[in-house]
Amino acid sequence: MTLELTARDRSMLDGGQGPSAAAAMKILVAFSNAIGARGLLDISGAHIDGCLYHGKAGLDFVERLVVGGGRVQVPTTLNVGSFDLIHPGMVKMPAAEEAPARRLMKAHLELGCQATFTCAPYQTRFRPDFGQQIAWGESNAIVFANSVIGARTNRYGDFIDLCCAMTGRAPAWGLHLSENRRGRILFELDIAQAEPNDSLFVGVGLIIGQASGDRIPVISGLPKPRDEDQLKALGAAAATTGAVALFHAVGITPEARTLDEAFQGHLPEETIRIARADIDQALARLSGVPDGASLAAVSLGTPHFSHEEWMRLLPMLREAAPGKGIPIYVNTGRATLTRLQEEGALAGMEAFGLVPVADTCTYVTAILERLDGVVMTNSGKWAHYAPGNIGVTVAFADMEDCIRSAAVGHVVRGVS
Structure with missing residues (x-):
């Protein structure tokens, strides 16, 4: 399958917008070819996961883009870094580690990214709207954007998210496309009606994350959440224990007003029932600490x-x-x-x-x-x-x- 590029894409690839944009487009084209995308699409925003310092390679990558005069093409928020710049005194870090950690955060700002430094960009003024195409890193942010807001992004890892931001483009593939957003596996909650506390949503998230694999889960019978923070907790747990980037909660999330809408008229490939005991068991696995522990x-x-x-x-x-x-x-x-x-x-x-x-x-x-x-x-x-x-x-x-x-x-x- 040949990747179709626009004249603007090709100009960028050929250096028409500078060496950094060309490098970003070259990486994005190689990535798109590897996953079998047919073309690229415009994005309205990006969220970058690469501010956390893991070693010299990540800093070198961003520094090279800075040296080449690179700038992000869309509003771009930043995920957490390795340092609290607001309260620096509380971070216990050797100077040899602190310097590159701070530099990595600053280098992203030099590319024109916003100094948000949060794993919850949906809580900022850069929150996307329903249906908007975005390129986000950070697993909880991705699942929240797709599921709770109804924006569209794949799970973009370090460097690819930044390449999307540098070009304003993303591969037309995966969850960017409507047909790939339909549910595949159904989770039926069978729990007594009770006040839905936060741990219920965490427990459901843990279960669907472990059981869904690469299939999009649909949840029926989920109690109406108190607020979107309970859905945030569900999605974060699901993305932590599995690869969930999108879930549908029937009657709650925007692309699942009905069960039929969530599955886009198809039948689920598998149905799993979740009882209260399953939720209690999933939560118990998070810690074996008994009551009374210091x-x-x-x-x-x-x-x-x-x-x-x-x-x-x-x-x-x-x-x-x-x-x-x-x-x-x-x-x-x-x-x-x-x-x-x-x-x-x-x-x-x-x-x-x-x-x-x-x-x-x-x-x-x-x-x-x-x-x-x-x-x-x-x-x-x-x-x-x-x-x-x-x-x-x-x-x-x-x-x-x-x-x-x-x-x-x-x-x-x-x-x-």
Whole structure:
């Protein structure tokens, strides 16, 4: 199959817009040929996952684009980096590692990217609209954009996402195309009607991520979410335990008003029933920490806390009044943090152990003061990755239980 390029594509490939744009287009063409795309399409935005420093190769790649005078062609947000530029004093990083980590973040800004440094670009003013074609990296952002918003992106990895941003183009392939967005596997929830807490959505996400493979899951019987943050938690868990880039929740997400619409008139290839016991079992696998275990810290906000989540958290802190020296780290985007500071919402909250973290996340950066005790979280993604990434023992629970545990100094769950 031959990749069809427009005259503008060919001009860019031939150096008509400079050496950096030519290099980006050359990589994008090779990638598109490898996956069998027939052509390229225009995108309205991009989100870059390559700000996290993993080694010299990533920095060299971006630096080369900077030296070549490269600029992104569409509004481009940046994922978390390896450093909290807002609160640099809390990051424990050797100078030899700090310098390239900071440089990588700065180099992306020199390409014209926006200094968002958040894994939740959908919480910024750059949130896409339904049906818009975008090129996003970062697994939770991808599944949120596709599923909750109805924008269109594939799971773009490091460098390819930036090449799309540098050219304003993406391969016309995969989830960019309507026919590839239909559901393939059905998950029927069989649970008693109850108030849908956050952990329910995390548990469902864990299950569909593990069982879907490369098939798009459709969920029927999902309780109406309190807000989009519960769908954010579901998608993040599904993208963490599997390769889910799009899910349909019947009657909830925009491309699944009915079961028939979600499957585009086809029948599911497989149907899996999810009972309450399945959800409890999936959540139990996130941690084997018993109630009563001594607590070292709480970490919330993976993906980054929204303003709405902050508005739920702050009254909990005032009511529980944790003050036993248990830090409560909350990862959030700098735009959200700025809004909270302008509103005066965080005034005096450090007395309750609150430690806001911006630009990065506590499971990828050395921020936690103690790694020798149990860290409690309400995030399926954090609970999944943190033990391997930073070597901590994790206890998973809803946010209310995390705050109550911080107040008493040990793990408690389900206590009213």
